[in-house]
Amino acid sequence: xxxxxxxxxxxxxxxxxxxxxxxxxxxxxxxxxxxxxxxxxxxxxxxxxxxxxxxxxxxxxx
Amino acid sequence: xxxxxxxxxxxxxxxxxxxxxxxxxxxxxxxxxxxxxxxxxxxxxxxxxxxxxxxxxxxxxxxxxxxxxxxxxxxxxxxxxxxxxxxxxxxxxxxxxxxxxxxxxxxxxxxxxxxxxxxxxxxxxxxxxxxxxxxxxxxxxxxxxxxxxxxxxxxxxxxxxxxxxxxxxxxxxxxxxxxxxxxxxxxxxxxxxxxxxxxxxxxxxxxxxxxxxxxxxxxxxxxxxxxxxxxxxxxxxxxxxxxxxxxxxxxxxxxxxxxxxxxxxxxxxxxxxxxxxxxxxxxxxxxxxxxxxxxxxxxxxxxxxxxxxxxxxxxxx
Numbered sequence: 001x002x003x004x005x006x007x008x009x010x011x012x013x014x015x016x017x018x019x020x021x022x023x024x025x026x027x028x029x030x031x032x033x034x035x036x037x038x039x040x041x042x043x044x045x046x047x048x049x050x051x052x053x054x055x056x057x058x059x060x061x062x
Numbered sequence: 063x064x065x066x067x068x069x070x071x072x073x074x075x076x077x078x079x080x081x082x083x084x085x086x087x088x089x090x091x092x093x094x095x096x097x098x099x100x101x102x103x104x105x106x107x108x109x110x111x112x113x114x115x116x117x118x119x120x121x122x123x124x125x126x127x128x129x130x131x132x133x134x135x136x137x138x139x140x141x142x143x144x145x146x147x148x149x150x151x152x153x154x155x156x157x158x159x160x161x162x163x164x165x166x167x168x169x170x171x172x173x174x175x176x177x178x179x180x181x182x183x184x185x186x187x188x189x190x191x192x193x194x195x196x197x198x199x200x201x202x203x204x205x206x207x208x209x210x211x212x213x214x215x216x217x218x219x220x221x222x223x224x225x226x227x228x229x230x231x232x233x234x235x236x237x238x239x240x241x242x243x244x245x246x247x248x249x250x251x252x253x254x255x256x257x258x259x260x261x262x263x264x265x266x267x268x269x270x271x272x273x274x275x276x277x278x279x280x281x282x283x284x285x286x287x288x289x290x291x292x293x294x295x296x297x298x299x300x301x302x303x304x305x306x307x308x309x310x311x312x313x314x315x316x317x318x319x320x321x322x323x324x325x326x327x328x329x330x331x332x333x334x335x336x337x338x339x340x341x342x343x344x345x346x347x348x349x350x351x352x353x354x355x356x357x358x359x360x361x362x363x364x365x366x367x368x369x370x371x372x373x374x375x376x377x378x379x
Contacts, residue, residue, distance in 0.1 A: 021367070024364035024368060032155065034158070037151060040154070044145055047360050047361055047364050051360055051363055054364070
């Protein structure tokens, strides 16, 4: 767990980009799922957060 | 007359090299800007400006059919309305149904075809060309002729189904039935875009070096084992690329669905882009539809980021 945290705290592109990708994918799934209207309501915020995060972390060093 | 022409000649001799010197005097950066500027201006005018304008409109009550009405700021009202509306949620589910099944079918059939074509049997080049034909057609053409194919009385599709199942051809209507119409658009999209997935998968299969298979044969690995341990893992980045690309394209699908069903019957095949068009150009709720467009844009932009990442991973191979 601390190893994973250390990887993120070094502010390298790889792990942060993976996290942003996961957030975007979760947002898209929330947008299109048929189970919960609440998840659908929060999908846009999730996608937007993931996309902004992706744009920022893609400027991090390799 | 002679003096005037001599003077003019002298002037030309002086000004031409001076102009050349001035151009030569431009820095590399300035020359680069001079080349890039027209494209930048064009991109700003046709891409960036409409995007910023749409973001602005999504916070207002603007209606395009009432341009003289005063525009008032409504805050995030339209976003809250869209993200709380069961109707738009239903449209998103229709889109999800369409995207899921088209991607699944296109990937399975496309990869299967690529695997067969990669065997390089006699006449494989001819069959590759034949398979690629649907992809080269315009969606408008495809939409129109599938409308004829789906005709209950004279359509070829109903006749073929009738031939194999014994059901009366005119007893079912692909485009008019609530249960069948979502499948009718899935069939057409699969027919049209499977060749594209096949092409990408074929590129993936052709990129696998032969020596890996030769080593596997030396180790007496069965064909089944070779497929699961070599072919599939090495072609996977290409398959992912095809899935992402088709996912983004089908998420935005408009033309073919509009031509085939127009979102009907009722709102059974009303995918997100059809809802957007209805809100924008039938109900004239420009602010609302702008907010909807921004939500779809963020989804597509997010997916496009993942797509670019996957593409870079494939390039690194």
